[in-house]
Amino acid sequence: MIEAIIAGLTALLTPQALLFMLIGVVYGLVIGILPGLGGVVAMALLLPFTYGFETAATLALLLGAHIATIWGDSVTSILFSVPGSAKGLALCFDGYPMTQQGQAKRALAASATGALLGGIIGAVFLALCIPLIRPVILALGPSEYLMMALWGLTVIATFSEGSLMKGLTASVLGVLVAFIGMDVVTATPRFTFGSEFLMEGISFPVAMIGLFAVSEMMKLAIKGTPIVDRSLVKEESTVWQGVRDGFSHWWLVVRSSLLGLWIGVLPGVGASVAGLAAYAQAVQTSKTPERFGKGAVEGVIAPDATMGANEGGGLMPTLAFGIPGGESMAILLVAFIGLGVVPGPDMLTKNLDLVFSMVWIIVIANIAVTVIGLGITPWLARLPSLQANLMVPIVLGVCFVGAYATRGYIEDVVVAAVFGILGYLMDKYRYSRANFVIGMVLAVMIERNLHISLTLYGRDFLLERPIALAMLLFVLFTAALPFVRNWRRKRKQAAAAGVAP
Amino acid sequence: MMISRHAQENLASVLLLAFFAGVIWMCQDFGPRARMIPQPLAIFGIVLTLIQMAWHNFGSPAELRMDMISVQAPDIPVAEAQAAPEKKSSWRREAAAYGMIGVLLALTFITGVLPAAFLFTAGYFMVTRYCSWQRSLIYAAVLTASLYLLFVAALQMQPYHGLLAPLFQ
Numbered sequence: 031m032i033e034a035i036i037a038g039l040t041a042l043l044t045p046q047a048l049l050f051m052l053i054g055v056v057y058g059l060v061i062g063i064l065p066g067l068g069g070v071v072a073m074a075l076l077l078p079f080t081y082g083f084e085t086a087a088t089l090a091l092l093l094g095a096h097i098a099t100i101w102g103d104s105v106t107s108i109l110f111s112v113p114g115s116a117k118g119l120a121l122c123f124d125g126y127p128m129t130q131q132g133q134a135k136r137a138l139a140a141s142a143t144g145a146l147l148g149g150i151i152g153a154v155f156l157a158l159c160i161p162l163i164r165p166v167i168l169a170l171g172p173s174e175y176l177m178m179a180l181w182g183l184t185v186i187a188t189f190s191e192g193s194l195m196k197g198l199t200a201s202v203l204g205v206l207v208a209f210i211g212m213d214v215v216t217a218t219p220r221f222t223f224g225s226e227f228l229m230e231g232i233s234f235p236v237a238m239i240g241l242f243a244v245s246e247m248m249k250l251a252i253k254g255t256p257i258v259d260r261s262l263v264k265e266e267s268t269v270w271q272g273v274r275d276g277f278s279h280w281w282l283v284v285r286s287s288l289l290g291l292w293i294g295v296l297p298g299v300g301a302s303v304a305g306l307a308a309y310a311q312a313v314q315t316s317k318t319p320e321r322f323g324k325g326a327v328e329g330v331i332a333p334d335a336t337m338g339a340n341e342g343g344g345l346m347p348t349l350a351f352g353i354p355g356g357e358s359m360a361i362l363l364v365a366f367i368g369l370g371v372v373p374g375p376d377m378l379t380k381n382l383d384l385v386f387s388m389v390w391i392i393v394i395a396n397i398a399v400t401v402i403g404l405g406i407t408p409w410l411a412r413l414p415s416l417q418a419n420l421m422v423p424i425v426l427g428v429c430f431v432g433a434y435a436t437r438g439y440i441e442d443v444v445v446a447a448v449f450g451i452l453g454y455l456m457d458k459y460r461y462s463r464a465n466f467v468i469g470m471v472l473a474v475m476i477e478r479n480l481h482i483s484l485t486l487y488g489r490d491f492l493l494e495r496p497i498a499l500a501m502l503l504f505v506l507f508t509a510a511l512p513f514v515r516n517w518r519r520k521r522k523q524a525a526a527a528g529v530a531p
Numbered sequence: 532m533m534i535s536r537h538a539q540e541n542l543a544s545v546l547l548l549a550f551f552a553g554v555i556w557m558c559q560d561f562g563p564r565a566r567m568i569p570q571p572l573a574i575f576g577i578v579l580t581l582i583q584m585a586w587h588n589f590g591s592p593a594e595l596r597m598d599m600i601s602v603q604a605p606d607i608p609v610a611e612a613q614a615a616p617e618k619k620s621s622w623r624r625e626a627a628a629y630g631m632i633g634v635l636l637a638l639t640f641i642t643g644v645l646p647a648a649f650l651f652t653a654g655y656f657m658v659t660r661y662c663s664w665q666r667s668l669i670y671a672a673v674l675t676a677s678l679y680l681l682f683v684a685a686l687q688m689q690p691y692h693g694l695l696a697p698l699f700q
Contacts, residue, residue: 064681193583199580206554209569220557220565244632252628419659423652424674426635440640447632447633451629473568
């Protein structure tokens, strides 16, 4: 194994591999920052350029780009509350308030450090766990995935903004919107009104562009002042503060990384779920949950650490079984085919050096992203103080082009505009946009796994699957936890008010 | 005529009720498996909206609050908040924001995605008097060129040329 670790690193220390990784990282950062385009698009567009080069160099290019998109996504979420893709959504909750409070540098640096530490933890665990994880993955079936998706939905209880009913209504709306299009289980077109375009469903990145980017620009145009008015709120934080935050919250980073690793291992559960789940666990395990959503640095560190580790986790089923852990891993599988690499048990014996090359790529690419990220943070932190009249047309122009570029359909521009207005109205009347998006993310997973569970095990599938039953109990426990905490806090407050003269 | 916030909230709830009712009605055309989740969910949506309406009109809104976190409104010190210039988002500004989205959408359909970005950016700068018309054109051209390089040259996007394109062919 030691030889494989060294051979994996040696394969990367060629000029071609290092150059490719650097190109991938810079390219990934740019793509990550563009709205609507995430790691999947970054890797897909690189595929045609990967043939005919060294295997390690090709993987360095692809994985380097993919890893860089993680932090790229976080940048726009933190600075403008505009997630580059679904993954970056959780960063809006605390990153954006930090920017508004003049702590953009700290937030960006904490985000980069969290992603770096998460990425390294994920890579190390990938190296250690490959032989151990196989029986665990094989023990889980659709019923367990259904429970995991339900657990994701219980996160909604945590994301309540004011009225709980409005929060839940928003999530119901999100789930229903996700059902637009052809139902893959029954081959029934649902809510398509005969439109060929709607048969493919609402594109998730386009909906995100509308709900967050377009609606935020509408708000900015109405307000007429910059996101951060430097005459009122001075940028007082430093990059090193953020770096220190990342290291000082080491236990949160470890917890979030392990969560990201676990979610990455599960096929079909994407990084978007990972970021939200990380945020939820950070809130639920915090002694001061009331600080979250108002600029708590833990709310930035946790999602980034999880998403960093998620990549290492996603590689496990991809390499060991040829089952992609997510969309980006599916593209990596296509690259494997082009390179003549066959995923499966042989990867852990004959091609172990290649596996360790990928582990090293994750580590080195994460370091490169963090170094570049910390270097450009002081400049990035100035962006929110730009005049609203400069920001609005530029961001809207990029958003509309980005919406079109997602699938190449002009109708997607209309979808972005409609969701923009919907997002603005939801924000105005305090229907949580975050809940809406969580509903959209989990809807398909819930429906698909429910159908498969019913087909395989019948109506009493929970009794047939004790792991799923245990998970359901866990879901109920975590769903009740915020309510119990809230009730306790209110009781304490009432008691304190009673004691006070 | 201005509608009160209370009435606006009720209107939003009524629209939601209509939406959920529409979903239930459309679900009747689907098979039992295809409507297994959407139909009960829409019914749940109606129940939630009715509870929200009832509390909004007859109860205390505080009873529906959970406030585990608030995803918005960071704590800016009171003195600073008071020092901020009062810029009320009047209905005129709001209508202008809707109009802005409409104009960009119309331009996109008529001229194509990249020319629309150019025209919209230059026009916005000029209308808001952010800078002189010469500078507006230069900034818009730089943005459009950057978008072209990123999306068309680097990412190989096939640009949409708009409804006017046949006239120039």
